[in-house]
Amino acid sequence: MATCRPERIFRLVQDGDSSGLRALGLGDDVTSTLRTLRRARSGDTLVHVAARKGDLDLLRYLLEELSLDLEVPNREYKRPLHEAASMGHRQCVRTPLMLACTRVNVEVVRELIQWGAQLNLRNKDGWNAFQIASRQGDLATVCFLLQASPDIWMTRSKVSRSPLHTAALHGHLDVVAILLQRCGYRPDERDSCGVTPFMDALKRGHVEVARLLMDRHKADERAADALGAQALHQAAMTGQDRSIEFLVTELRVDVNSRATSLNLTALHYAAKEGHTKTILTLRDLGADLQATDAKGRTARGMASARGHAPCAQALDQTCMHNHTSTTDFTAHALPPKLLHQSSPS
Missing domain, CATH: 1.25.40.20 (Ankyrin repeat-containing domain)
Structure with missing residues (x-):
């Protein structure tokens, strides 16, 4: 073990080389070292790396033969299970739901819900899985969550932002269309700063989203936020010329x-x-x-x-x-x- 540096061991796991790990031997000193090995910057263990890679055989080796700890968090407070879910490795996970919604992972989301994942859990910002899915913009995941829990859209973050705000800000036209069709959002709902989804869309240059909000949701193009700034001023602040031309012309x-x-x-x-x-x-x-x-x-x-x-x-x-x-x-x-x-x- 003395001749094998920690980065070499992490590389073996990254490459899925379980035979290289086995070649190190299973003595108590080797196993003890592997159990405590962590990357300095991220705090990742070998299990984090294997879970992120989605290598089920390597995970089984680390957990069953070497008895590495599955519950150790890294410096971002993520456990290996979180990493597997966020990367969409369905074969490696049973939960958590919110991280699965950060990627195009509808099958993983479906699997997690079938295994009892809680849809009403929120993160530190007050976001639930549906708001995260609205930010990601995967239409299949958004539709599945609405089917699994028809009232899941009735959520607000800690600063009173709705999933419609989030989808509009990120320019997800198809998601905005579904939210307007299947959810009961009122026109020009405001967050804690008085910002509407229409303003959010135009401050990022998403003119098609803004036009959809005008056509289907009767958004007010002259509405002002809590400071008195309209969509025009917010678009000028962020340098969105197309938005400005849309508003004025x-x-x-x-x-x-x-x-x-x-x-x-x-x-x-x-x-x-x-x-x-x-x-x-x-x-x-x-x-x-x-x-x-x-x-x-x-x-x-x-x-x-x-x-x-x-x-x-x-x-x-x-x-x-x-x-x-x-x-x-x-x-x-x-x-x-x-x-x-x-x-x-």
Whole structure:
């Protein structure tokens, strides 16, 4: 054993080389070392590695012949059973359900429920298995959970976010469609910050999801969160140009609408976050480049204060171009007589 380094042993398990492990011998000193062996950073045991790999024969060897502990958690408080479930290794697991829902694992989910997995368990954030499945976006798992427990959708996280919020935020169009069809969500349900699923979809650029929420759920495109920011302002904050174009051109949202007690425009938000391309998009949609907030700040001043030089430069060039265009138009539009009269004597 002295000639075999710990990483070599972990490599044998990773490679599924049970014969290499057996070649180490089954003496008490070897078995004792294997039982206490852990990776420094992750805290994984050999059983964690084998479970994550899904090697049933190797697991049997480690557990039955070497009597390694199945219940030891790693530094993320995960036991080998959690690792097997999260990786979808049906042959190695009987529970837990929530980690199985983090992957495309409907057969594993089905197996866990048949063996009595509890559907109402929640994690530290207040999420149950259905909310996790809605985040993952596997339609088969979502539908199966709804079939197994028709009221499972009636759940909220600790910050009052619903599975519909979660699916919309991650852009899972087919899951959102099923949730709207089979669940009783009210239009524009809000989380603890006043955010609606419609806002969540557009802040990530999921225009198709937002359009579905408009068509089937009568979402309010001008609804504001707890601070007074609409979907337009949130999309500008995250630099989602398609969302902005959808709101302004299709839904006729005012591009210069104000948000919060500071009277910020979408242009202010884009400048504050350094989204140069979004600034140009807003300009093309008719944003007021000289608009000031409640403190008298323009978008250009906000960009400069935040150190976003490209944004400030884009705003400078746009304002200069607009000024030049206006001056040229005025000069060429005046008749020669009026032009002469308007010139300083």
